[in-house]
Amino acid sequence: MERPLTQYIRPPGQPPLTLREYEMKGGYAAVRKALAGISPEGVQQAVKDSGLKGRGGAGFNTGMKWSFVPMGKDASGTKYLIANADEMEPGTFKDRMLVEGNPHQLIEGMILAAYAIQATISYVFLRWAYRYAAQLLKNSIQEAYSAGYLGKNILGSGYSLDMYLHTGVGRYMCGEETALLNALEGKRATPRSKPPFPQVSGLFGKPTIVNNVETLCCIPHIVNNGAAWFKSLSLSEDEGGTKIYGVSGKVKIPGAWELPMGVTMRELIEEHAGGMQDGFGLKGVLPGGASTDFLTSDHLDIKMDFKSISSAGSRLGTGTMVVLDDATCPVGFVHNLQHFFAQESCGWCTPCREGLPWVERILLSIEKGNGTEEDLRLLEMHTQLLGPGNTFCALAPGAMEPLQSALKYFKADFDDHIKEKKCPYSHADHLYR
């Protein structure tokens, strides 16, 4: 089985490939190839044909996204390419693995993506907590400049690109691409209204593409091996490539693995994560991070691709799942998530800013045994009113996904809390002290 993204990642504790080592393994060949003989439109087309879908969670065709950037005569002035490395989704650590494991792969992907849209300035927007990654990226960008892969007239092609590392201050909002742009401009990380889309009016009002780290890491391999090859890596139709899947929770071997797009949840949990820890049963799964709907053990044979998960009523999201076991209180679990979302609301629009803290408090109240039937109705109401379109961006609708599915699949647990006026799970004792 081919693992293009992680093939050169060394075991934990060892430093990643230097530029020289990376080149020895065929690194930057895609940049040479593209700059020597593929037009920007050619790169765009290859990526479009490869079926690569955005790995940040939205699952939009990457080549298609690029195609909205004004090119040629329509384009005037600077364009930007930004790597979204602000990995803040709870339970998600795949981009960290890629950046720490092979920073040059990301840089190469960024150069290719920037070339494809003819951007001349690029940024890595990195989560503040990824300090080691920051250090590696800083060195690697420097190496790439020294080797002539960045800067003026790259490899004599006439194409120039600068790259900067920007570390955030730790806001979940910055994962939202328009809030990221505001943050990068030094403004508050509040989302922007669309239209205009960043492809037209992005960073500093200029055409901009924001891509996820994993998405960008796929680009060199598509350019090297072609769209058809990339497509063939996948087990799913229309969704090319491999995917970094992750599992966290009470499984035997939590971690992240590069697997063909479209493996089943069962394979992921049972084969790669080693199944549930002894004494714990699987109660539910957040398939793609904290902002996706719960699925249950009934859904284990569903393929982990955008289309299949979505038809099961959830989202692939980042593809890094969080497993809920049967000894953990689902109310407390969801409360913990809502605490996070309420905290990370940027405070721009009313429903999110005021609704999420209310939801969080109701959940805590239920967990403590003070809940009422009215509280359940209020939670239900929030899941409906904090839907897409009612709020300014997708944060609150995302927050409502685990809540609405918890109310659907774990209703009995909520009812028990209210009936027994306490949390039936033993680990919750601290709540009553």
Add this chain to the structure above:
Amino acid sequence: MPTIYIDKKPYEVPAGKNLLEVCLSLGFDLPYFCWHPALGSVGACRQCAVKVFKDQEDTKGRLVMSCMETVKDGLYASVGDKAAKDFRAQIIEWLMTNHPHDCPVCDEGGSCHLQDMTVMTGHDYRRYHFKKRTYRNQYLGPLVHHEMNRCIQCYRCVRFYRDYAGGKDLDVFSAHNHVYFGREKDGVLQSPFSGNLVEVCPTGVFTDKTLKTHYTRKWDLTTAPSVCPHCSLGCNIIAGERYGALRNIVNRFNGEVNGYFLCDRGRYGYEFVNSPNRITQPLLRGRTVEAVDEGVLMEEVRNLLTRSQGVRSPGVVESQGMGSPAVGAPAPRTRLVGIGSPRASVESNFALMQLVGKENFYQGVTEDDAYLARRIVEVLASGTVHSASLKDIGSADAVLILGEDVWNTAPVMVLAVRQSVQNTAAAQAAQQLSLPVWNDLAIRQFVQDKKGFLANCTVAPSPLDEISGCTVHAAPDTIARLGFAIAHLLRPSLPEVAGLGEEEASKAATIARALESAKKPVVISGVSCCSDASIRAAYDIAAALDKADRPACIAYVLPECNSMGLAMMGAASVEAVVGAKGGGPAAVRGSEPDLTAIILENDLYRVLPEARADAFFDRCQKVIVLESLNNRTTAKADVLIPAATFAEGDGTFVNNEGRAQRFFQVFIPAIGPIRESWKWLRKIRSLLTAAANGHEPHPDQLLVELERSLPQFAGISGAAPSQDFRIHGEAIAREPHRYSGRTAMLANLSVSEPGPGQDGDSPLSFTMEGYQGIPPSPLIPFFWAPGWNSVQSVNKYQQEPGGPLRGGDPGRRLFEKRTALGEGDGKAAPGEGDWKVAPGEEDWKAAPGEGDWKVAPGGEDIFFKDIPEAFTVRQQKWLLLPDHLVFGSGELSVYTKALRELSPQPYVAISHNDALQLAAADGAVIRLITDQQEYPLPVKIIEGMSDGMVMVPAGLPEMPAMSWGAWVDLKMQTQEP
């Protein structure tokens, strides 16, 4: 016009608007918070949600925020849809989770947009039963009170303060439901527009701190439409009174003038009306206070004046109209002169002119000031270029400021200039993105730092510099020369400026190019740098730019609220009667024993250097002063007559644009016979003409007489409906129907309820009885509509939100640009006095406003060609120039304690180089020597100011009148003289 369907009914609506604006225009009560007509849409509060359907068949629809939805032909929307209504009510419940519900102790209670919207959505029961978050409030200075717990996070405050007004020290901090609007740390808000936060805030976070010291519920105020007396722009205000004290000032929307906003001098400068320094009763020199009543006063005045002029035959006076000494009357044994005032109304100045005769009436300003104002009147009256309203400036796409310190002399004009700069860039962005301009967030993100063209040429650096593409700091003559150079580039037939420096030439070229490529250029100048050359140069530029397809505008800033009205009367300056600067032998008391002076609302010690004012008073046999506040001039009065302030009287000011605007009496003063000066003067005149039949004239009559005797004022009587205007036979009520306590408020003094005051001068009544609907725009005493108790109710008074008031914005322009045919261009505001209230109701027709005054000939000849010599630094001499201050320079506004607190101490501002040369450190005391006087003052070094000049704060109460434009000496304290 697109047709849209709201709740299945078709409506024709203007294209390009958003659905919220359209719904409000159509009379739907749709709640909103973050949207503001002047600030645009950002979609933050989610309060204005409505349903939109794909087509007629779609029954499900989807929720959209109406403020973010552009209306398109065939749009199906529902305001009344249950899901939309429920969502709007839910938004309020969310906002209420942290709102303290302290309405009974909140200043906004009862006039609060949040209350109105809460009631509008039907939300009544809050299900949130957890703790609320609380904030620490900040000290924001003496003008604005901060109460953050009430905040509903609509973001309007920062959007106004930062984006609209360019302030920097108010910001939004923190995140999620801890979002905080305030300063980085406690401190005085730095923007001179901070008071607008009080009106922009939809609830009680930012409230008027001066109102707090004498608080009254807003519906308990007696209010009247008024005009700000604190600068020449004439911003429209609503002034409110209770218990005989003026309580607050709020904005009165006028789309052509101030729009939605005021400056802090205007908003807070009202406290002089309540000052203990007020003159509340007549005084006669040598008589005790108790001995003087109105009868005694009138007797004394009659004696004084008959002695000076002799009794004239009433018939002659009537026929002449102007009260010039009657033919055949006994030769006057003394000479009666009148000194007018730029801060007194047109009516009062004219009444004085009538009383003393045209040739004995003098403008109460120096010859220099009168000369500058005369130049401006000439230019505007020539009708060759359009006199710019503030709206014209706001919608310009290139602005040149030539020499005027707009920031300090006409603050609200700064907002207009900022609008021009921003709107120009926004309009380009909107076109490029195919988005509507009201989509504020999207437009700003695209615009970034791009700006429309502004060239700011001032003597000293100004906060406006940061938005100007081209900045010049130089001496007035240098600025004027730059102006003439620009004019020459635009019209090569105009003379070239000789000896222009390379840098100046390139700046002139940049500015000329920008103005030339603009569709609507505006040139701004004024009197603040005391240079007639810049006034002339500004005109030359505007006239050279003006073309049929690209009308150029010109705006001049003047010193006082009625400087324009006074200048238009064409009288000589006060120096013509006092004696010119340094000219003539020193006057000796008694050398001209027959001079009797009537001084109208003017402190001559603020106009003339002390010695000259003293000399003048020494020459006068008798001095009659009409004034509202005691000052050094009133101390010289033999007869002191208590004059009404703007709040206690009716009158008309002509603003810098040439717009005549009526202000109406707010209340009848509780103590003393305080009356408008014109009323006193007319009374005095009737004594002399023996026509004292007890009939007092009202302002309309006075204005008609003015139009007859000074045709340049033609149309001024049409500025507002006349005193006999009624709707359904009713006067317009000054008090809202919610006014409380009328029968009880004086019950502690007397149980018998005093009768209501009568107003014979205007169509307004002093009670809550009267017409409560929407009156003609000049007569709006307050904004209120059912369900809209806050200032937001102004929407209901407008043709469309943000648009002009129904029936046209108030005011009557006295200058109109002439077309080739010599006709006005028909842009006269409220066209032919079309104050239609509703069909069938009484119409009010103004007298036709065809101003026909032409001072200077039109065409090529009007261009000014005399270019001043370049400014050169003199050895050991400095050019003395005024430094105007928003807070401090206003004669009346400093009576407000809070504004006094914000005004600086006197100083001497010099350039960095000059300070070095004089070995003067910042703050060191230096002696300024002028008019044989020495003033030891601390040095203020101004980076960016040119050498050879010295600026001293103008108009501070502790500073005497100075001879601006004189060459003065500066000596360090330690040096020997």
